[in-house]
Amino acid sequence: MSVEMLFALCACLLIGIGLYGLIVLPHPLRKLVAFNIMGSGVFVLFGALAKRGAAAGMLADPVPQALLITAIVVAFAATAVAVALLLRLIEATGSASLADAPASKD
Amino acid sequence: MDAWTPTYGAGLLAAAVLLPFVAMLLGLALGGRWMQRVVFALMPLQLAVSAAIAWFWLRGDTLVYLLGGWAPPLGIALRADGAAVAMLLAVAVVVCGIGLYARADFGTPPEARESRAAFGYWLLLLAVWGALNLVFVSGDLFTLYVALELLTFAGVPLVCLAGSGETLRAALRYLLFALCGSVLYLLGAVLLYGGYGTLDIPLLADAVRPEPIAWAALALMTVGLLAKTALFPLHIWLPPAHGGAPAAASAVLSALVIKGSWFLVLRLWLDVMPGVATASAAQLLAALGAAAIVVGSVVALRQQRLKLLVAYSTVAQIGYLFLLFPMAFDADGVMAWGELAQAAGLLQAIAHATAKAGMFMAAGLIYAALGHDRIDDLAGAARALPLAVAAFFIGGLALMGVLPSGAYLAKKLLLASADESGQWWWTWVLTGGAAFTAGYVVLIAARVFRRPAAPLQGVKPVSLLSQWAALGLTLASFALALAAVYGPLSDELLSKALSLKELGTMALTFAAGALLAAALSRKPLFAPQAAARGGVAMLGAAFEGGDRFVRRWPSAMLALLLIAGGCVWLLVRG
Numbered sequence: 001m002s003v004e005m006l007f008a009l010c011a012c013l014l015i016g017i018g019l020y021g022l023i024v025l026p027h028p029l030r031k032l033v034a035f036n037i038m039g040s041g042v043f044v045l046f047g048a049l050a051k052r053g054a055a056a057g058m059l060a061d062p063v064p065q066a067l068l069i070t071a072i073v074v075a076f077a078a079t080a081v082a083v084a085l086l087l088r089l090i091e092a093t094g095s096a097s098l099a100d101a102p103a104s105k106d
Numbered sequence: 107m108d109a110w111t112p113t114y115g116a117g118l119l120a121a122a123v124l125l126p127f128v129a130m131l132l133g134l135a136l137g138g139r140w141m142q143r144v145v146f147a148l149m150p151l152q153l154a155v156s157a158a159i160a161w162f163w164l165r166g167d168t169l170v171y172l173l174g175g176w177a178p179p180l181g182i183a184l185r186a187d188g189a190a191v192a193m194l195l196a197v198a199v200v201v202c203g204i205g206l207y208a209r210a211d212f213g214t215p216p217e218a219r220e221s222r223a224a225f226g227y228w229l230l231l232l233a234v235w236g237a238l239n240l241v242f243v244s245g246d247l248f249t250l251y252v253a254l255e256l257l258t259f260a261g262v263p264l265v266c267l268a269g270s271g272e273t274l275r276a277a278l279r280y281l282l283f284a285l286c287g288s289v290l291y292l293l294g295a296v297l298l299y300g301g302y303g304t305l306d307i308p309l310l311a312d313a314v315r316p317e318p319i320a321w322a323a324l325a326l327m328t329v330g331l332l333a334k335t336a337l338f339p340l341h342i343w344l345p346p347a348h349g350g351a352p353a354a355a356s357a358v359l360s361a362l363v364i365k366g367s368w369f370l371v372l373r374l375w376l377d378v379m380p381g382v383a384t385a386s387a388a389q390l391l392a393a394l395g396a397a398a399i400v401v402g403s404v405v406a407l408r409q410q411r412l413k414l415l416v417a418y419s420t421v422a423q424i425g426y427l428f429l430l431f432p433m434a435f436d437a438d439g440v441m442a443w444g445e446l447a448q449a450a451g452l453l454q455a456i457a458h459a460t461a462k463a464g465m466f467m468a469a470g471l472i473y474a475a476l477g478h479d480r481i482d483d484l485a486g487a488a489r490a491l492p493l494a495v496a497a498f499f500i501g502g503l504a505l506m507g508v509l510p511s512g513a514y515l516a517k518k519l520l521l522a523s524a525d526e527s528g529q530w531w532w533t534w535v536l537t538g539g540a541a542f543t544a545g546y547v548v549l550i551a552a553r554v555f556r557r558p559a560a561p562l563q564g565v566k567p568v569s570l571l572s573q574w575a576a577l578g579l580t581l582a583s584f585a586l587a588l589a590a591v592y593g594p595l596s597d598e599l600l601s602k603a604l605s606l607k608e609l610g611t612m613a614l615t616f617a618a619g620a621l622l623a624a625a626l627s628r629k630p631l632f633a634p635q636a637a638a639r640g641g642v643a644m645l646g647a648a649f650e651g652g653d654r655f656v657r658r659w660p661s662a663m664l665a666l667l668l669i670a671g672g673c674v675w676l677l678v679r680g
Contacts, residue, residue: 088269
């Protein structure tokens with residue numbers, strides 16, 4: 001098995017774990033971690049594709065690296081925003097639950 | 107001409123994207139009450155830039171701007187085709203309208219103290235504007251990813267400007283679900299790069315073939331974008347977010363932010379992968395749209411608060427935006443009418459952007475004046491707030507497709523295509539859908555025009571400018587449609603507009619809407635029919651229960667996976 005294939009399989013595993021976490025874990029912080037795991041899977045996959053050099057036919061393709069670093073920054077920013085929101089939510093309501101408040105009876 | 111020859115005037119594209127962000131930084135640096143002044147200084151400038159881009163397009167030039175002078179595949183190009191120009195202009199008009207409206211809510215008069223919510227609002231308005239413009243002109247799938255994320259980051263804090271626990275929860279739900287969608291989109295983009303070595307839209311359009319990697323990429327990207335657009339059953343975050351935000355922010359979210367990801371679905375299906383998309387997969391998108399119309403409208407009729415009614419009406423209207431996809435295909439399943447479908451979709455999107463912004467603003471004004479927006483207690487509102495109520499109804503009529511609104515023209519285009527390609531079932535959805543919209547227009551009419559039991563006390567005065575801004579935007583919905591007919595579209599669309607058949611359809615739509623409203627509303631519209639409502643009321647409650655079920659997190663995520671799977675299967679099967 002080639003190195004790229006190994007990385008691609010790892011990527012699939014990470015994406016699967018992340019997706020599973022996003023579906024079943026109720027706590028928003030865990031969802032956020034799951035999102036980051038899933039994102040890492042996508043980044044690893046992109047790295048494996050760069051090694052394969054689909055575009056340039058060089059040893060490795062440099063374009064995905066440039067894109068990857070941008071994507072990582074975006075994911076980091078997203079995580080920061082989500083954590084800030086979560087902290088405010090806990091401050092305001094005392095709980096981190098995402099479930100709707102029970103419908104008022106009026 | 108080579109697709110990447112930079113054109114004269116192309117700097118305008120860079121300006122359209124950069125100016126809002128420059129203004130944002132300027133406002134941040136100056137701080138406090140300057141933020142709003144910067145926004146108001148930018149508005150005419152951006153309008154002029156958008157108009158200039160439209161002028162170039164009408165002259166027949168497609169503007170292309172190369173970032174740093176590097177041509178694709180290495181560099182990134184900004185491009186303004188017809189769709190981008192139409193959306194740029196529409197967004198500029200809507201943002202200006204919303205800005206004028208928001209002056210009363212988020213303005214900082216000289217004697218008042220500066221507030222964080224106001225500062226945040228103007229800042230985020232600029233961010234939404236810049237991000238949307240980038241979505242429209244960007245010609246590269248990765249730049250589009252960044253633009254979409256910018257749009258989400260700008261949209262999420264708009265939800266929780268008020269800072270209450272409920273709005274924070276809605277914002278967090280929105281953010282997490284949108285992030286899940288964006289990872290799926292990015293995964294699709296990565297696969298495309300792996301398969302074809304480029305993410306530039308024209309290059310990719312030439313390279314893609316119907317093969318596993320393209321199918322997987324299209325399905326993943328589509329479903330990710332659907333999650334961000336909140337197409338039923340992925341509308342988990344929309345009602346609490348749009349219903350809970352301040353009216354000026356809801357207008358931005360509902361009219362503009364969801365259009366960004368929708369526009370990208372349009373780009374993907376019609377521009378990037380017309381050869382990969384299949385008629386049967388398009389049927390799936392439109393079927394979800396039809397479900398959105400029915401469920402969104404019925405649940406809208408059952409709401410107790412005006413703003414939530416408008417939010418659920420957005421759920422239904424998003425459904426309309428996806429009805430265009432099957433109409434792009436002819437009877438043999440070949441994408442022959444992509445341009446027609448695109449024109450119809452843009453008309454519908456612009457009609458919705460203008461009308462829905464106006465309706466949210468009207469709902470906000472009613473709330474501000476009466477101190478509540480309980481639908482059952484709106485009696486007398488029409489007399490107290492004639493302008494706001496007029497704006498609400500004109501917006502409702504525009505969405506229903508009363509001629510000559512954009513929705514009417516879009517429906518005409520789609521009906522013609524449905525007839526031609528033999529997809530008679532969509533004819534039913536297209537005509538029937540308007541009756542649902544008529545339903546909540548009639549429902550609100552029955553409430554606001556009723557005489558109140560006691561004269562309304564303590565109606566607070568609301569800004570006249572805000573009222574005119576709401577009314578102006580809903581009227582713009584009609585004006586933009588007329589401009590489209592006398593501009594790029596053929597004016598045959600309006601030739602039979604006043605025939606007996608059209609007027610008869612309109613009357614029937616209203617009658618059906620009145621029936622729906624009478625049957626499904628929470629409290630009976632007229633006294634005598636109360637007895638006959640038992641069974642239908644149960645049906646309405648069942649719809650509400652179903653809506654609550656699909657809006658739970660696990661069911662929404664499973665729906666996401668199911669749609670992705672179904673989409674792949676339909677793409678493979680052809």
